[in-house]
Amino acid sequence: MGSRTVRFKCLHSNHCCRDVVCLPTPWDVLRIALNTGEDPRRFLEFLTPDEIKGIPKNDPTWLMADGNRYLMALTRDPKTGCYFLDKKTRFCGIYEHRPILCRLYPFKLRETREGKFHSFTLHKDVGCLRCRDGVVETKPLYDLYLQDRIHQDDYATLVEEFNAEDRPGRRPQEFLNLFLEIVEAP
Ligand code: SF4
Ligand code: SF4
Numbered sequence: 001m002g003s004r005t006v007r008f009k010c011l012h013s014n015h016c017c018r019d020v021v022c023l024p025t026p027w028d029v030l031r032i033a034l035n036t037g038e039d040p041r042r043f044l045e046f047l048t049p050d051e052i053k054g055i056p057k058n059d060p061t062w063l064m065a066d067g068n069r070y071l072m073a074l075t076r077d078p079k080t081g082c083y084f085l086d087k088k089t090r091f092c093g094i095y096e097h098r099p100i101l102c103r104l105y106p107f108k109l110r111e112t113r114e115g116k117f118h119s120f121t122l123h124k125d126v127g128c129l130r131c132r133d134g135v136v137e138t139k140p141l142y143d144l145y146l147q148d149r150i151h152q153d154d155y156a157t158l159v160e161e162f163n164a165e166d167r168p169g170r171r172p173q174e175f176l177n178l179f180l181e182i183v184e185a186p
Helices: 026-036 100-104 138-163 172-178
Strands: 005-009 044-047 063-065 068-074 107-111 117-122 131-137
Touching: 005 117, 005 138, 026 138, 044 172, 063 138, 063 172, 068 172, 100 138, 107 138, 117 138, 131 138, 138 172
Parallel strands: none
Antiparallel strands: 005 131, 044 068, 063 068, 107 117
């Protein structure tokens, strides 16, 4: 059955929205575009290995374009942070539609040896203040985790399709053509 709660309270330090690169899935991108009317070609950027550390070379979401590797990320300004961070309120401007990764931060899933749900704890290797002064239900978190797993598989399949056709002069932005028709149809 696993733990029903995890102790955590967000202290709104803004660290995760200002300093951390957010990697959305195509499903996140579509949800954001459809619900906010924002243009994915503006709120996304494609980062090279020099611009993002800690992602293994064999991660299935690396895009190959013109022989180089790229990761799709939410556009981020080094000073002001995420494209969607409201500059006045310092809260997420698309909170209801934000990527699953943002919803799961800083929670870390723990599973049993059999691969079943055990509990959630807090990631140790992140800059979150990790305040334990609150209680969060784990069921919605686990549902999100399972949904993200499916979305990541879909993402990897799309990337595989994209990478199978790398050619000189290709830009990583062309990856968006594989799934943006839904929001760009006339
Ligand atoms: S989408 Fe919202 S929650 Fe996610 S990093 Fe950007 S501002 Fe923060
Ligand atoms: S880093 Fe932690 S405390 Fe700061 S805004 Fe993000 S979740 Fe909240």
